[in-house]
Amino acid sequence: MTTRFDACMSAPFGRLGIRVADGHVVRIEYLPPGDELLAPRDAVSRETCRQLARYLDDPQATFDLPLRPGGSPFRQRVWEALTRIPAGEVLTYGELAQQLGTVARPVGGACGANPIPPVVPCHRVISASGLGGFMGRTDGHPMQVKQWLLAHEGVAL
DNA sequence: ATCAGGTCTCAAG
């Protein structure tokens, strides 16, 4: 694997890889079980792990981390809107798009480009006809993670 | 500037 992380922690659905730069979280990735664990290399990574662990234990826990979102202003607006969705609630791409004055497809694009899940809860956005897709597929490990997270927050499928 | 593709959606066959 070419990607390096500043921490990699265990989770019920696999692993969470954390990347930090200049004291800001710049990326979190869902990794499959069995991936190599890595102790946090700095204070921000350690704090991120702590809050992630707390969320994995209690879905109502909120995040308070220094994030550095890349991407276009549009995507940042989408991500900010995502963070305002309460735990246990879900919106459709269409509804979220309506709030932002756009349509569903670009919202899906922004969700797919979300670099910091589950701090930015892209998993709380589903399609109008079911769970929707995930990276072009309706199965695979990322999809299982999405399902786990929704179940974790008490969302009935 | 143009083109293809994306975690979509709705209507029609």
Next chain:
DNA sequence: CTTGAGACCTGAT
């Protein structure tokens, strides 16, 4: 259920 067209943003050409 499958198909087709619509709508908007991003990244590559």
